[in-house]
Ligand SMILES: NC(=O)C1=CN([C@@H]2O[C@H](COP(=O)(O)OP(=O)(O)OC[C@H]3O[C@@H](n4cnc5c(N)ncnc54)[C@H](OP(=O)(O)O)[C@@H]3O)[C@@H](O)[C@H]2O)C=CC1
């Protein structure tokens with residue numbers, strides 16, 4: 001680990017793209033504004049478009065205009081940015097990039113520290129890593145790190161090939177595989193809620209928890225990403241990474257220390273304990289869906305198959321729900337239900353931990369529906385924690401009424417100061433903290449689990465597609481998945497109550 005405001009050059013490959021403009025430049029700006037970057041930093045943008053430094057800096061200033069802070073001169077900030085146009089497949093340009101980096105290293109006194117951020121289509125990841133090494137850009141007096149965007153492969157086989165190629169140029173501890181959910185404030189809070197509260201850990205097992213539900217629903221559709229999404233679908237896009245990572249954080253054993261190695265090792269154990277399913281069993285444990293037309297926020301929405309670059313008879317799923325079982329002492333018998341989809345009723349990521357009912361409830365006769373205790377971790381857009389309890393509430397006699405204790409995390413941070421996932425992860429990477437990045441072992445195990453499901457789905461046409469209306473909660477089979485076990489999906493966003 002290095003200091004809190006590390007010195008480094010960040011080279012962004014894909015500097016004119018959507019991710020760089022929407023997420024990376026604003027994140028670098030916020031780090032700068034919050035004193036998390038020393039003055040000794042430079043950003044070098046690489047893409048093919050023939051921009052001048054001035055054009056590039058103007059683009060950067062545009063991308064930060066929503067977040068601008070009057071006390072910071074945007075030109076002073078933008079002066080740290082440099083542009084170097086070339087096609088990354090053309091080996092001859094890497095030498096000139098290296099020269100530029102050496103010059104900037106001297107100018108900004110960045111001590112040879114370099115982050116190579118691959119914000120480009122995944123087919124370039126392997127080549128870029130190889131070229132950076134072969135052309136000497138990784139040989140400096142400081143540290144060099146490689147940040148890789150998702151998707152990391154398309155299945156286990158391609159992910160392994162990619163990993164093998166990257167590992168020829170970078171060691172595992174130089175590789176930072178992004179899963180932006182791990183940078184979210186409330187995802188990081190899972191560990192704190194679990195391991196810093198005496199009241200939860202003793203109950204955190206199959207004796208006291210009946211099921212856990214993880215939902216990540218989106219209102220947005222596939223927008224202009226049809227080409228990518230057609231070969232991905234919700235399973236690869238969301239389940240292989242974000243959903244399984246959240247599940248692992250909820251299910252892991254307490255690490256002996258809060259180091260990247262110890263936390264990762266516990267997450268890996270959870271992924272290894274996932275009950276494997278056979279292709280024949282996929283239908284029993286997983287539901288796939290695809291959105292049809294519908295009404296969302298009063299607006300008529302087209303179905304997935306009507307989108308750009310989408311096959312009018314597409315078999316691609318835009319919704320997945322599933323039941324995961326973890327075969328270890330702590331979790332045997334407790335279903336972890338996951339659900340994610342596009343064009344759903346609301347944008348919301350939430351985790352619901354449902355506790356078992358008491359062995360005998362004195363209020364059963366008096367209350368028709370005794371409410372189970374729930375611990376809800378609201379990841380986004382509402383951030384917070386809600387505990388659902390039962391209590392007597394201002395009435396004669398002894399009746400039980402459901403009540404909630406609520407902590408709202410949005411309220412404690414003004415919007416400008418809530419760290420965005422990419423901001424947190426960039427800062428972690430600069431400090432050399434890989435805790436919130438995914439290790440190859442986790443990626444490999446996640447792909448192995450997901451491959452069985454994707455194989456089953458690719459080999460069978462979903463006859464009933466499209467099977468859920470835009471603006472709904474997904475297909476009815478997803479409700480049945482829980483109902484068959486005697487449960488239901490909880491709808492728990494505080495504003496709705
Ligand atoms: N956008 C997002 O919100 C998210 C993106 N990601 C991932 O991030 C990566 C980038 O995504 P995104 O920004 O949306 O993609 P874009 O298509 O918007 O950007 C791609 C970038 O790559 C550059 N580029 C393309 N080909 C070459 C080449 N041969 N040589 C040099 N530069 C090239 C393009 O610039 P030019 O045309 O000028 O060369 C552009 O800057 C992908 O892996 C994606 O999966 C992950 C999560 C979210």
Ligand SMILES: O=C1O[C@H](COP(=O)(O)O)[C@@H](O)[C@H](O)[C@H]1O
Nearest residue numbers: 150180216218220237238349380
């Ligand atoms: O990785 C991805 O995540 C987004 C959802 O992210 P969120 O932070 O808005 O919840 C999803 O839209 C996209 O398809 C996927 O690639």
